[in-house]
Amino acid sequence: xxxxxxxxxxxxxxxxxxxxxxxxxxxxxxxxxxxxxxxxxxxxxxxxxxxxxxxxxxxxxxxxxxxxxxxxxxxxxxxxxxxxxxxxxxxxxxxxxxxxxxxxxxxxxxxxxxxxxxxxxxxxxxxxxxxxxxxxxxxxxxxxxxxxxxxxxxxxxxxxxxxxxxxxxxxxxxxxxxxxxxxxxxxxxxx
Amino acid sequence: xxxxxxxxxxxxxxxxxxxxxxxxxxxxxxxxxxxxxxxxxxxxxxxxxxxxxxxxxxxxxxxxxxxxxxxxx
Numbered sequence: 001x002x003x004x005x006x007x008x009x010x011x012x013x014x015x016x017x018x019x020x021x022x023x024x025x026x027x028x029x030x031x032x033x034x035x036x037x038x039x040x041x042x043x044x045x046x047x048x049x050x051x052x053x054x055x056x057x058x059x060x061x062x063x064x065x066x067x068x069x070x071x072x073x074x075x076x077x078x079x080x081x082x083x084x085x086x087x088x089x090x091x092x093x094x095x096x097x098x099x100x101x102x103x104x105x106x107x108x109x110x111x112x113x114x115x116x117x118x119x120x121x122x123x124x125x126x127x128x129x130x131x132x133x134x135x136x137x138x139x140x141x142x143x144x145x146x147x148x149x150x151x152x153x154x155x156x157x158x159x160x161x162x163x164x165x166x167x168x169x170x171x172x173x174x175x176x177x178x179x180x181x182x183x184x185x186x187x188x189x190x191x
Numbered sequence: 192x193x194x195x196x197x198x199x200x201x202x203x204x205x206x207x208x209x210x211x212x213x214x215x216x217x218x219x220x221x222x223x224x225x226x227x228x229x230x231x232x233x234x235x236x237x238x239x240x241x242x243x244x245x246x247x248x249x250x251x252x253x254x255x256x257x258x259x260x261x262x263x264x
Contacts, residue, residue, distance in 0.1 A: 001248055002224075007257040011212070013237075013264035014203040141227075148226075148245050155249060182246040188228045 001152040042165040045157075046094045047111045049173050050087055052150065054111070057083035059146070069134045079143050082180060089176070093169060140188045144181060151177040209262060213237070222261045237264070 002010045040048070057080050064076035091104050102110070131138035154174035161167045204212060213223070225232050225240040232242045243251050255261060 002252070002255070002257075002261055002263065005252055005257065007255075007261055009260035010202075011209070011260065011262045012203045013209050013262055014205050144245055148248070151249065178246065178249065185228055185244055185246040189230055 045166045050090045053086045144184045147181045224263045
């Protein structure tokens with residue numbers, strides 16, 4: 001989030017305070033990639049956003065299967081439900097602006113999944129954040145880090161996008177991510 | 192599922208690199224940014240860390256000096 005806003009040097013302390021306390025170490029990572037060229041029309045933006053939300057949904061579903069504790073399973077299920085709602089609002093936005101009528105299934109067929117190829121695998125991503133999948137706090141922290149990356153991506157894209165309609169849509173999705181992030185923060189505080 | 196698209200370009204430091212970086216740079220020359228929730232911060236944080244919980248970061252980003260190296264956790 002900071003790297004995209006003019007910060008000269010940003011370092012992620014791998015493993016966060018856990019690493020600080022436990023003195024464990026995770027190797028350095030240089031990562032970064034943008035999915036958007038900046039020239040997309042509003043319809044294209046929505047398709048890419050939909051595929052990103054699908055990726056998050058798939059991730060939470062796979063984590064739900066992997067978790068052993070019922071509370072953590074429930075938490076992942078709730079997180080995946082939220083992504084379904086995000087996807088629905090993206091589809092509805094697409095229906096609003098598209099000239100041709102398309103049902104949800106038809107829209108899903110148009111969404112390219114190639115955007116999700118390349119980069120870190122789920123396992124590598126988990127290794128990077130190193131969460132305890134049986135700890136609610138770790139799971140929420142992981143979800144917050146993912147949602148923050150999504151928020152960051154949308155905010156960076158908003159700066160890059162030229163089309164005003166596309167920009168509005170991206171800002172709206174970014175604001176939804178922010179609300180989601182805040183609700184995860186409250187959930188963390190309630191534990 | 193691949194995740195690279197979600198990651199902002201930022202270098203990672205492990206514990207020992209972070210510790211030596213902090214020791215080599217005077218406190219006023221760097222920002223140590225704690226983006227966890229306030230309750231977690233209270234339980235323990237890196238000395239000198241500034242707390243801005245992640246959900247508030249995009250709104251409070253102007254509280255941090257972009258010219259200084261920022262270590263975030």
